[in-house]
Amino acid sequence: MVFARSLTFNIFYLIWCAIFFTPCLLLMVFPQRYMLIAGHYWAVVIFWLLKVICGITYEIRGQENLPKDGKFLLVSKHQSAWETIALMAFLDNPCIVLKKQLLRIPFFGWYLWKSGVVAIDRKAGTKALRQMISESKIPLENGRPIVIFPEGTRSTPGQAPQYQTGIAALYTGLGVPVCPAALNSGLFWGKNAFVKKPGKIVLEYLPMIPAGIKSKIFMKTLQDTIETASNKLIDEAEKVEGK
Template identity: 50%
Template structure:
């Protein structure tokens, strides 16, 4: 039964995505309209998840989001968190790998929506450009969203945190809000099958600016991993 339900979700997800991407082409005239389209798309995916495979979500810790500018550093286990921040933040600016911009339609929307691309092979020069681009986005009132491990990871996998988040923390002088989650239990990386249940995303208390690089990275990783492990255990129960 879950195979059939997963098939229905996967098919409807791609149909919905193609429909929004093609019908929404006129929205490319305005970044504001692109954001409206992205939010509409995200709402549709959340509804499809609930209807076809029984996956819901719960958001905790909204009280930890600062009133002023900040950066979200989120755990990355699934495609789900590349979608949900369109609904959780007024103006998210995802930090994504440069290669994604070459994807037809997706790349157009990413550029016009003001998301931030990084050349992961570009070394120190790419990190400096990342800081400049993220500063520009924050100056426009956007909230940068970065996945510090740089890729989707299986639940419980030990994957190091990358230099991008350290560069942003040092160069932006903004609080960083860690976000823990357990989405990989229900929508695994490249997994055809989806599992019914409730994805939990939890915003943790912000890490204030000013820490030394090593101390910041240790604080971010230890808090995010401990909270994500707790949510994984909760999800498995």
């Protein structure tokens, strides 16, 4: 049954993307905000499909921890495609840091480009780091929070974390506070997983880490905060499922 539901979801997901992204080409000539608004409704439909077909619901916690001026870094645990969609949809005008290769995907990549993301070449080393810091400054000045995943790729629940040191350089270079984000999405929509399991995904915005902390202390604080909170959310979900 779970496999059949997952197959059905994937079919409707592809149909919805085809319906959505084709007319979105018309928005390429309009201001950026229209593409961001369209992206919000794209995500809303996807979450509705997840709920109706796969039995996956979601809860957003800690929204009171988000600064209203938008001038902050949001550093999130990354276990699934789910949070990429969620953070683009539910944050106010976010700017996401992602790998440059995603811009090459027809339609979806064009949407990302028009949305004003920061696209970096991971193989470029320090050059990519300087680019990431430089290109993040203008969105921040315009009140757009910068969203980044510290591990650089999706992980599985329980996997040993590998936080990239470039996060500390971005934190220091921008001089803004950080909102850590924890989640348990990998339990229900795993990394590269075809099957989507029923349950409730929780995304939790945690208390801010202030600007100006030394890099090593910042990295330890960030990792401990995100991992501890994410593990609690995983334990919470597993108790509900009776594991």
